[in-house]
Structures are given as C-alpha cells and as structure tokens.
Amino acid sequence: AQSVTQPDIHITVSEGASLELRCNYSYGATPYLFWYVQSPGQGLQLLLKYFSGDTLVQGIKGFEAEFKRSQSSFNLRKPSVHWSDAAEYFCAVGARAAGNKLTFGGGTRVLVKP
C-alpha cells in the first residue's frame, strides 16, 4: 500500500525567506506525485505534479519540487515566501495499481511572519 509522510506539522517562516516542505512517500513502483495547497476555508488547489521526466518540477505561485527516487522524497520549495503563502500544504501520491486514488500526507501548516 502506498503512504505519504509529511514530517513537519507546522512551519513558521518570515516573509521573504525561503521555504522547504518535506514529503516522503512509500510505493513500490514509480509514483505519481502531487502537491496541493489549502487556504483557510477553501478547497485544495494543485501546485504541481510529477509523473516522469525532469525531476525538478515547476508549479504555480513560484513553487517547485524535486523528485528524488533514492530518498523517496518529493520536497516542495519556494525561494521567497509571501504572506499569501500562509496555508496548509498537502503532498499526495497516486498509482494506477491503487485504483487511481490519491493518498495524502497529513499536511504541513505554514505560518508567515511579517
């Protein structure tokens, strides 16, 4: 069975500083990997996804993520955080063998200090 771990429940970062959110997955084959963001009172919005090819993926809102197969990781980064980036971020893994369902991590809540 596939699983996703986001080790950091909360992260506080100053506006303008860089941000890195960790994601580790467990899956036997090549996974499909996603990062979603959930702003307060909102649904989830896809930031980026990885299926194959270049392991560095660019997404919306200035985010990027790097797939590292050797570390089973898919960490999300942003070079300079804006106050509007305060939200909860979810990493997810999907697999055809698992019936097309997405398995989400527990989420990381990001707080941005002025």
Add this chain to the structure above:
Amino acid sequence: DSGVTQTPKHLITATGQRVTLRCSPRSGDLSVYWYQQSLDQGLQFLIQYYNGEERAKGNILERFSAQQFPDLHSELNLSSLELGDSALYFCASSVLGGIQETQYFGPGTRLLVL
C-alpha cells in the same frame, strides 16, 4: 474558483440522521471523487465515479454511499450518522479519471454531527 460546486456549504445534524451532499463537476469532466477531511484521519479518499460508474473505492464506510447521475453530478449519502462523521467532505473532478490528471476540488461541505 475551480469550477466544482458543492452544496450545502455547511450542514448541522444529529446522530442517527441521514444527509445528502451534492457535487457538480467542472463542465466537461466525467469523473468525480469524494474525499473526507477530519482532524483525526486527515484527508482520505472515499470513492470515485466515472461517467456514472463506480471506478475506485477507498475507505468508505458501509453507512455511506454515492452515485453519479446521467448529468454527471454526484451525491454522497451519509446515513446513521455518528459524532465521528463530523468532517469536511470534498468533491473533486477530472476529465477522464486517470491518475495523471489534475483533480479540481470544490470548496467542501462542512458536516457537524451533534
């Protein structure tokens, strides 16, 4: 705005009752997914439909059922409600339901069981 609509936004009901949550997918999307987000279980996949047929099933309780109608809207029925069913229920849609597709999430229905 993802284009996915969910009604109602909020629902308060009592234990033992039955409720129906409604979802309209984005125009042109044939596949609908249901997710449950709770404090203790996190974000969990419940069920997926494609063009009226069930395609994938996750951790959906027997007290819960769903269907997708010919006009592609979907309903999630929750019966014999328990306190632990209190959660945010999301609907998502995608074009063909493939795992590599982006799932667009609605704003959710917040259910409170008293």
